Amino acid sequence: MKVPIKLTVNGRSHESEVEARTLLVHYLRDDLGLTGTKIGCDTSQCGACVVRMNGSTVKSCTCLAVQADGAEVTTIEGLAQDGNLHPVQEAFWDNHGLQCGYCTAGMIMTVAELLERNPNPSAEEVRAGLEGNICRCTGYHNIVKAALAAAEAISSGAGGG
Amino acid sequence: MYTPDFHYHKAGSVAEAIEMLGHHEDSRLLAGGHSLLPLMRLRLARPATLIDIGGLDELRGIRVHEGHIHIGALTTHGEIARSHDVQHANPLVAEVAGGIGDPQVRNRGTIGGNLAHADPASDWGTIITVMDGSVEVQGPSGSRTIAIGDFFQGAFATAVADDEIVTGIRVPTLVRQGHGHGHDHGHGHDHGAESINGEVGEYAKMSHPASFYPVIGGAVVINAEGGRCVSARVAVGGLVPTPRRAPSVEAALAGQELTAGNLEAAANQLANDLGDEIIGDIFASADYRRAIAPVEVKHAMLHAIGLAHH
Ligand SMILES: Cc1cc2nc3c(=O)[nH]c(=O)nc-3n(C[C@H](O)[C@H](O)[C@H](O)COP(=O)(O)OP(=O)(O)OC[C@H]3O[C@@H](n4cnc5c(N)ncnc54)[C@H](O)[C@@H]3O)c2cc1C
Numbered sequence: 001m002k003v004p005i006k007l008t009v010n011g012r013s014h015e016s017e018v019e020a021r022t023l024l025v026h027y028l029r030d031d032l033g034l035t036g037t038k039i040g041c042d043t044s045q046c047g048a049c050v051v052r053m054n055g056s057t058v059k060s061c062t063c064l065a066v067q068a069d070g071a072e073v074t075t076i077e078g079l080a081q082d083g084n085l086h087p088v089q090e091a092f093w094d095n096h097g098l099q100c101g102y103c104t105a106g107m108i109m110t111v112a113e114l115l116e117r118n119p120n121p122s123a124e125e126v127r128a129g130l131e132g133n134i135c136r137c138t139g140y141h142n143i144v145k146a147a148l149a150a151a152e153a154i155s156s157g158a159g160g161g
Numbered sequence: 162m163y164t165p166d167f168h169y170h171k172a173g174s175v176a177e178a179i180e181m182l183g184h185h186e187d188s189r190l191l192a193g194g195h196s197l198l199p200l201m202r203l204r205l206a207r208p209a210t211l212i213d214i215g216g217l218d219e220l221r222g223i224r225v226h227e228g229h230i231h232i233g234a235l236t237t238h239g240e241i242a243r244s245h246d247v248q249h250a251n252p253l254v255a256e257v258a259g260g261i262g263d264p265q266v267r268n269r270g271t272i273g274g275n276l277a278h279a280d281p282a283s284d285w286g287t288i289i290t291v292m293d294g295s296v297e298v299q300g301p302s303g304s305r306t307i308a309i310g311d312f313f314q315g316a317f318a319t320a321v322a323d324d325e326i327v328t329g330i331r332v333p334t335l336v337r338q339g340h341g342h343g344h345d346h347g348h349g350h351d352h353g354a355e356s357i358n359g360e361v362g363e364y365a366k367m368s369h370p371a372s373f374y375p376v377i378g379g380a381v382v383i384n385a386e387g388g389r390c391v392s393a394r395v396a397v398g399g400l401v402p403t404p405r406r407a408p409s410v411e412a413a414l415a416g417q418e419l420t421a422g423n424l425e426a427a428a429n430q431l432a433n434d435l436g437d438e439i440i441g442d443i444f445a446s447a448d449y450r451r452a453i454a455p456v457e458v459k460h461a462m463l464h465a466i467g468l469a470h471h
Pocket residue numbers: 043044045189190191192193194195196197198199234235260261262263266269270271272273274275276277278282283284285321325326327328372373374375
C-alpha cells in the first residue's frame with residue numbers, strides 16, 4: 001500500500017509516496033540519498049540509525065516513514081550550520097571519537113540531544129546516555145572524552161553551535 | 162529489515178480509531194511502535210492493518226490529582242521520567258520511566274503501548290501492579306476502568322477487547338517520607354530503619370545486557386511507622402505469564418520491624434506466591450528465575466528503607 005507523506009528533512013521539505021512498510025531509515029538513505037545514517041542491527045539496539053525527529057532522537061530503523069509524516073527530521077548531514085561543524089562533530093574529530101566510523105552518526109546525534117538536556121554531564125551520565133548506541137571499535141573511551149569536550153566547548157560558547 | 166506488508170490508516174481521533182478497529186479485520190493499533198515494529202520485522206506479528214494513533218494529542222499528557230496521577234496512554238517513558246509533576250507525586254514512577262530501555266526507546270515508547278503489549282517482564286507491568294493502579298479503556302459502548310489486577314490475562318494478553326483502546330493510566334501517588342532516595346542512603350547502617358515514617362517504594366531488576374529489557378523485576382511499597390512495617394505491597398515481573406502481587410511476602414512483612422533480617426525472611430516467602438508456571442527462556446531458566454526473584458525483591462526492600470549497601 002502506497003501512502004503520501006510530507007516532511008521536512010534538514011530544513012528542506014519533501015513530498016513522497018512510500019510503501020507503508022518503508023522504515024524511516026530506508027526512506028532517508030534510499031529515497032533521499034542521505035546515507036550518513038547507518039543500519040547496524042535488526043533488533044533496535046545499536047543506534048547506528050539515530051536521527052532527530054521533532055527535536056527528539058529516534059532509532060529510524062524502528063520508525064515507519066509514514067510515522068514521520070508532518071515531522072521535522074534532522075540527520076547527521078543537517079547538523080553543520082553555515083559550513084561550520086556542530087560542536088559535537090568538532091569534538092569527535094578533535095578527540096578521535098571513532099575508529100571505523102560506522103556508529104559515529106548515531107553517536108553524535110545522541111550526544112547532541114544529551115547535551116541539550118544535560119549541558120554539564122559527568123562521564124557516567126554520558127555513558128548512561130549512550131546506552132542505546134553500540135560501538136564495535138573504540139571501547140568508548142574517546143567517545144566519552146569527545147562528549148565531555150563538546151559539553152565544555154558549548155558551555156564556554158566556543159564552537160558556535 | 163522490512164516488516165511484512167500491511168494496510169495503513171492514520172486515526173484522527175480516538176472515536177475514529179475505535180471505529181477503524183471495528184471495521185478492519187486483523188487490525189492493530191500503532192503507538193510508539195517499539196514493541197510492535199520489532200515483532201513485525203521478525204515476522205512474529207503480521208497484522209493486516211495498522212491503525213496509527215501516534216498523532217492523537219488527546220491521549221498525551223500528565224495530570225496530577227488529589228491522591229493519584231493520570232497519565233495519557235500515548236505519553237512516552239521519557240516524558241514521564243522528565244515530568245516534575247511525576248517526580249514529586251510519585252518519584253518511583255519517574256525513576257522507573259527513566260530506566261526503561263535507552264534514551265531513544267524512551268523518546269518513542271509509550272506507557273499505554275507497553276501495558277497493552279503485556280510482556281510478562283515489562284517495567285510498567287510490575288510498577289503499575291505494585292502501585293495498584295488502573296487502566297482506562299474506551300470502546301464502541303463507552304469507557305471503563307480496569308483494575309491492574311484484572312488487566313493482564315496472560316503473556317501478551319490483556320482484558321482490552323479487540324475494538325477497545327487504552328486511553329490512560331491512573332497511578333496512586335507515592336510520597337516518600339522519612340528519608341530520601343534509597344540508592345544514596347544507608348551506607349554503613351546496620352540497624353533497623355527507625356526513622357522511616359510513611360510510604361517508601363523501590364524497584365530492582367535484572368536486565369538483559371544488550372536491550373536493557375527486564376528479565377526479572379521486583380517492586381515494593383512499604384508503609385512504615387517508627388521503623389515498623391504497617392502494610393506492604395510487593396509485585397514481581399518476569400516470573401509467571403503476568404506481573405503478580407506477592408501476598409505471602411506482604412503478609413510476612415506486615416507488623417515487622419524493618420531490619421535486613423526481617424526483610425530477607427519476608428522476601429524468601431515469594432515461592433509461595435508463584436506456583437509452577439514459571440517462565441524459562443534463553444535469557445534465564447525457570448530455576449534461575451525462581452532463585453533470583455527473592456533476591457531482587459530483597460534488594461528493592463533494602464533500597465526502599467535505605468539499608469542497601471550499593
Ligand atoms: C531496544 C528496546 C529496549 C526496550 N527496553 C525496555 C525496558 O527496559 N523495559 C520495558 O518495559 N520495555 C522496554 N522496551 C519496550 C518499550 O517500552 C515499548 O515502547 C513498549 O513496550 C511499547 O510501547 P509502544 O508505544 O512502542 O507500543 P507499540 O509498539 O506501538 O504497540 C505495542 C502493542 O500495544 C498495542 N497498543 C499500543 N497502544 C495502544 C493503546 N493505546 N491501546 C490499546 N492497544 C495499544 C499495539 O497494538 C501493539 O499490540 C524496549 C524496546 C526496545 C525496542
